[in-house]
Every structure is written in C-alpha cells, then in structure tokens.
Amino acid sequence: MTDHAFRAPKGTRDIMWPDSARWRALVELFADVAGSAGYLEVVPPMFEHVEVFQRLGEATDVVRKEMYAFEDKGGRTIALRPEQTASVVRGFAEHRPALPYKAWYAGPNFRYERAQKGRFRQFDQVGVEVLGPHDPHLDAEVITLAWRFYERLGLRQVRLLVNSLGSAEDRARYVEALRAHFEANLDALSEESRATLATNPLRVLDSKRDADAELVADAPRMLDHLSDDAAAHFAAVTAALDAVDVPYTVAPRLVRGLDYYVRTTFEFAAEALDAAQNAVGGGGRYDGLAAEMGAPETPGVGFALGVDRTLLACDAEGVFAPPTAAVDVFVVDATGGDEAVVLADRIRAAGLRADRAWDGRSMKAQMKAADRSAAAVAVIVGEDEKASGTVTVRDLRGDGGQETVDRDQLTDILRARLR
C-alpha cells in the first residue's frame, strides 16, 4: 500500500490498460456516430469563470455544493467545469458560429461530492449540443443519436425516458401547482423533502424515500400543465421517435438536476445496473441558456453520456469487450539483444506491432514473455540464425508450428501469418 500522498486523490483514479483502450474505443465510436450526423468536435476549456456555471441554477446541488471553485493568481474566481453544456454554449455566445451549430465533445468534468461506484469527482462525458433550431425533429435527432450509440456499443438493456417541462412559463406555472400540492400535505412529507421544497419544488419528485412515495405519486403531472404549443412540440418529438423505431417511456415525473432545461427532457437508464447510479446519460432542451450567456435568443438542445457508467453497463451486459493483444509480434533474441533492436524496428516499419524482452534474459524467460504479451507469433533469433541471416517464426496461438526463413522475407511471412 502506497503512502496516501502518492495515491490518486479521492474520487479519481487511473484508467489502466485495457480499460484505457476500451475508453478510447468508446470515444472513437461516439465521434463516428456524431460525425455521421454532421456534428463537429469542440474542445472547451476545463475551467471557466464561475459565472458560466452559475447559470446552471443557484438552487442546484451542482452549483451549491459540488463546484470546484477557487481564486487564481490573478484574482479571478475560476471553477473546474462540472459539465460541458454551459461551456459549449458560452463558446457559442463568444464565437457566434453559423447556425445550426452542431457540436460534439468528449472530456472530463469535475464535481466535489462523495464518491461511490459510478460516481467520481473527475468523470468523463461524451455529448452533443445543437444551437439554433427550435424544431422538435432536432430533439428527436439528438435522442436518436444517443440511442444508436448505445446500440453500436452492443447495449440492449437501456431504457429511454422522455418528458416535457413545457415552456419557461409552463414550467413556472407547474412549479407553483407542485408547491401548492406539497404544501397542502406538508406533514406527510419527509423532512429532507420539505427542505428541497423550499429551494426547488421540482426535485421533490425525485425523492426515493418511501415516506414520500404516495405524495409524489399523487402530485400533479407536468404533462397536464403544458401549453398547446409545448404539447404539440412534445407530440412531434415522440412521433419522430416512433418513426425511427426508438422505443421510449414517457416519464411524467422525470426531473433533471439542472435548471436550464425547458420542453423536452430525457434520460437513459441502464437496467443492467441495479445500483442507484444507473442513469448513464441525459439531456434536454435549454432554449434560454444562450441568451443568458450574452448571445441573441437562441434555442438549444443536447445530451451528455457518462463514459464510466456506460462502460459499467457494458460490463453488466457483457458487451464491448476490451482488446486482448497489444502487439502482433514478439521478438526473442538469444544473442544478447542487438538483433532484436533491428528486427523490432523493421517489423514496426512494416506496419506491425512488435515488442521484445530486455536485460538479456534466458530464451525460456523470453518465450514466457512472448506468450504473456498475447502476440500471435514470435520471431526468434539465436546464434544459428544470426550466422545464416535467417530468423525463426513461431506460432504462439495455435499448434506452435515454426519455420526458419530468410530475413528479407520476414515481414511478408509475418503479414501472411497474421492475416
């Protein structure tokens, strides 16, 4: 056990191979899915002026207690980003790219909270944001992209929950209806939920406490408080999802933790994860956010998917396996190691992955290392081969057959064997 100062800080960890390879593969797959729909990558800074994130809502936990905020040496109040939507929208307001602005991103976010499985202080997300269109078909496209991404990972047990919070006015009216409902039954509400009610009535609906179950079930439904316009928007979203065969569940009590959401909201739950952290992704519309950042009134919609949790879901479903081999060829040099210097370089130059052993170990030890490397073939060089300008190529995965070939033929032989 290492001294505590030399361990990764609480809530962080090292992504070691093969997890790191799988991590990269996931991001590459996401880039491919987003790219297939014309989204372009954006890489926002990992920290911003704290005001950027205060737009997430002063009553949200993300802002109230989870922000990694500090003063820099220039006296600025800076915060590590707790999510990327606010940064992407800030970048939009700052640069005013042509509309529609369709962006995807991947990278770490930071929230100061108590870590547990699937919840870290530094956690990665991939996501998309689109600024410009108000079109409900765009909401559906965004949701569909996330759905197809999960499909391509191989996930089959993801449930899509959708809801509408209505327009900003609808939402405000609904919050008052909720407040009235809970206040009329205050003594039936848990103590914790009473505190939540005071700051953010919507999130009382999120309570998982048994004491609140009945009152929450009886609460007024958002979908009954939608204006005609918002109801039509939501109907168009679900119709488009039907049209592309993306299955969903309407969840009238789906609340999301950030205050900027209006109209469409959605969440992806991995049913293979029975932990409390089974939300693997979520998003929605944020039509007012760009204007708050100084841009003209510009509607927006997007989602973020948690990389860690998505991979946990993949584990639970036994899909998206990590790679097994880091190299194709392992060079075994029984002459002291000089031969391997040249052979490994030549094999790599031919586009194959090659590793070797060090410190002049015995041939047996080198063969063990070759086996463990998961390489498919070993290239062996001893005094005989050195003298005759040949190498021995040995199969490591099948029957162990080997042949001694001229060095000039080596890369051709290797390519043929590895095909």
Place this chain on the structure above:
RNA sequence: GUGGCCGUAGCUCAGUCCGGUUAGAGCACCUGGUUGUGGUCCAGGAUGUCGGGGGUUCGAAUCCCCUCGGUCACCCCA
C-alpha cells in the same frame, strides 16, 4: 454533507469475535528441471510500513480513539 460496512503480499482472500513464538494460502512473479523454445507439470525462491497516526498492554493485524481511502444507501447526478 449524513449513516452502515470494509481496508492483511501485485491480485483474491484466511487470520481479527476469545491480543501471545519468525503473519499465511491460492493465483501472479523470478530461477531451475529442458547449456536454443512459451502455453501443462515438478522443485526452489523473492515479495508485506497487516491503509496511516496515537493510545491501552509485559505483548496489538487482533482492543480503543482519530485520520485517510474504498464501498453501499441517502442527497444528487453521468
């Protein structure tokens, strides 16, 4: 931020309740059996601040306190 459980070799864990010779096992690792050949087998070997600090005691992995970390639930979310 609140509460429960946990922390012994690289990994998985036994030993902790009822304190007592040099702290163990399996796997992994190294060397040899096979002076040029891995994956099976056999023999041998190396490896521990018993998470950290303090206390109780003749004596602490074992009991007590604090602390760090993990984990589960709440909160919240990815």
